[in-house]
Amino acid sequence: MNILHTWIASAALxxxxxxxxxxxxxxxxxxxxxxxxxxxxxxxxxxDAGNKVGPTLxxxxxxxxxxxxxxxxxxxxxxxxxxxxxWDDANMDAFITRPARLVPGTRMSFSxxxxxxxxxxxxxxxxxxxxxxxxxxxHLVPGDPELPDEIMALVGDVAYGQYLASSCxxxxxxxxxxxxxxxxxxxxxxxxxTVLHAYKNKNRDNDVMQQQTGTLSNEExxxxxxxxxxLE
Numbered sequence: 001m002n003i004l005h006t007w008i009a010s011a012a013l014x015x016x017x018x019x020x021x022x023x024x025x026x027x028x029x030x031x032x033x034x035x036x037x038x039x040x041x042x043x044x045x046x047x048d049a050g051n052k053v054g055p056t057l058x059x060x061x062x063x064x065x066x067x068x069x070x071x072x073x074x075x076x077x078x079x080x081x082x083x084x085x086x087w088d089d090a091n092m093d094a095f096i097t098r099p100a101r102l103v104p105g106t107r108m109s110f111s112x113x114x115x116x117x118x119x120x121x122x123x124x125x126x127x128x129x130x131x132x133x134x135x136x137x138x139h140l141v142p143g144d145p146e147l148p149d150e151i152m153a154l155v156g157d158v159a160y161g162q163y164l165a166s167s168c169x170x171x172x173x174x175x176x177x178x179x180x181x182x183x184x185x186x187x188x189x190x191x192x193x194t195v196l197h198a199y200k201n202k203n204r205d206n207d208v209m210q211q212q213t214g215t216l217s218n219e220e221x222x223x224x225x226x227x228x229x230x231l232e
Contacts, residue, residue, distance in 0.1 A: 026124075028121045029121070029127070031121040031125075032120075034121075035118050035122040036122060036125055036126075041053070042054040042110075043055070051071040054071075057126060058130075059130045060092070061089070061126065061127060062086065062087065062191075063086065064085070064086055064141050065081035066078040066082075074105060074106050074107040075105065076103050076106050077103055077107075081141075093119050096122065097112050097119060099112065143198075144194055144198045144203055144204070145197055145198055147194060155226070156223040156224070156225055157222075158226045158230060160223040160227075161223035161226050164223060164224055184228055185228060185231040186228070187228055188229060190225075192228060193225045196216070197213070197221065199213040200214055
């Protein structure tokens with residue numbers, strides 16, 4: 001079994017295998033802005049926002065955990081990001097429910113939001129700070145390679161990508177709150193291509209991912225990226 005295929009295919013399988021999760025798209029961003037008042041003593045937002053007790057939350061979604069420039073994170077959160085934690089709706093919901101459960105050892109002392117409605121509204125508000133145009137670069141970290149134009153220009157075969165993914169078992173689960181394994185549904189294809197090549201080229205540290213991406217051709221990476229971009 002190709003472990004990378006296991007790593008990637010699970011996001012698709014999770015659509016039908018994971019228990020129901022909150023519908024974050026139904027959150028009210030205006031109500032979420034009011035919920036955010038509980039966060040504003042530690043986190044700044046907006047065009048001129050800088051880091052405070054906590055990092056700025058501009059463009060949070062799609063960002064690898066622990067990577068805001070100039071902010072000193074706990075070792076636990078930095079390690080979580082290095083292991084693959086990316087801020088998507090499900091991971092954010094888990095974190096603001098109980099930060100220390102998702103990332104044991106985090107310095108964030110917030111006790112959490114108990115009401116699912118408050119969390120959905122806050123997430124909807126935070127999405128207004130993450131323009132869709134920023135989502136591609138938000139998945140990247142310093143040290144990721146700048147790939148040649150011929151690789152980035154490859155048009156992935158969605159059907160082939162689905163074939164590669166469907167042969168594997170679930171690993172990345174939507175709504176998974178018990179590990180730092182992120183969902184990769186809906187990633188922009190250029191971002192996923194870059195990240196997979198980062199492991200293949202050993203720009204990112206993960207022995208398993210380096211080994212498994214080393215077996216993938218450029219066309220296979222493009223196909224997988226094209227397929228997962230189509231999922232919602």
